[in-house]
Amino acid sequence: MSRRSRRHATHVNHERWLVSYADFITLLFAVFVVMYAAAQVDNRRMGELSHAIQHAFKDMGVFQAEHDINAAENLHIVETSTTENSGNADGDLRNLLSSALAEEIKQKKAELRDGPDGLVISLHEIGFYDQGSDVLKEASAGTLERVTTVLKPVKLHIRIEGHTDNVPIHNARFASNWELSAARATGMVRTFVERYSMDPELLSAAGYAEYHPLQPNTTAEGRSQNRRVDIVVLDSTRHMAAPDKVPDLKQLQSTLKTEVVPSTQK
Numbered sequence: 001m002s003r004r005s006r007r008h009a010t011h012v013n014h015e016r017w018l019v020s021y022a023d024f025i026t027l028l029f030a031v032f033v034v035m036y037a038a039a040q041v042d043n044r045r046m047g048e049l050s051h052a053i054q055h056a057f058k059d060m061g062v063f064q065a066e067h068d069i070n071a072a073e074n075l076h077i078v079e080t081s082t083t084e085n086s087g088n089a090d091g092d093l094r095n096l097l098s099s100a101l102a103e104e105i106k107q108k109k110a111e112l113r114d115g116p117d118g119l120v121i122s123l124h125e126i127g128f129y130d131q132g133s134d135v136l137k138e139a140s141a142g143t144l145e146r147v148t149t150v151l152k153p154v155k156l157h158i159r160i161e162g163h164t165d166n167v168p169i170h171n172a173r174f175a176s177n178w179e180l181s182a183a184r185a186t187g188m189v190r191t192f193v194e195r196y197s198m199d200p201e202l203l204s205a206a207g208y209a210e211y212h213p214l215q216p217n218t219t220a221e222g223r224s225q226n227r228r229v230d231i232v233v234l235d236s237t238r239h240m241a242a243p244d245k246v247p248d249l250k251q252l253q254s255t256l257k258t259e260v261v262p263s264t265q266k
Helices: 001-009 018-038 045-060 066-100 102-106 138-154 177-194 219-226 249-264
Strands: 110-115 118-124 158-163 202-207 226-236
Touching: 018 219, 066 110, 066 118, 066 138, 102 110, 118 138, 138 177, 138 226, 158 177, 177 202, 177 226
Parallel strands: 158 202
Antiparallel strands: 110 118, 118 226, 158 226
């Protein structure tokens, strides 16, 4: 029995190299997917393609746990590129608002700036309210119409913030700056919804009284800058609708020009 067992040598599997070869081809394919995605050619579609490839390879049993990590990294690169495209949309929105509010910015009645939560449109009291009042001036209607013309189509979440200076207020309507700031914010929201048909689901209001100043309240000019209503366009990377549903902001340019020119000639 011992001689017969010696005659039968152990069978060697000569096809084991196919496993390593398949892994190499899979990784090489993933590299080219990442390179193509980095070219930013329709990144949304590339993200969908990467998901489809990942699931297809999982069903075939080709991707194991370590390959899933590589696939996740590839998808992160594609999503980062898509976020950069959203940043370009932010730039277009800023340019349109700058054009729409050119006259108000020149007269220091309005201001555009970047805030921690997104783009901020500051409407200073001097151009929109009488001191101590929450009733919008009729002369502000043209400004608000131009602002809403830009904001309404892009479907972004917007927070309206009321701010005051640190001078206490006591009149027949308001007992404190809290009440004045909150009334201005909610009044602006109501105007956006009722007069300009903004989507109420995308709007919110907040009153901050004197506790978020832009300038020190030690001078009359500083206090004037702090009495304002801020329209905060919340960060588009978190709130903007899907890219294929966002209208081309540049198409609004012609509309804005026809509305801005008459107001600047007055």
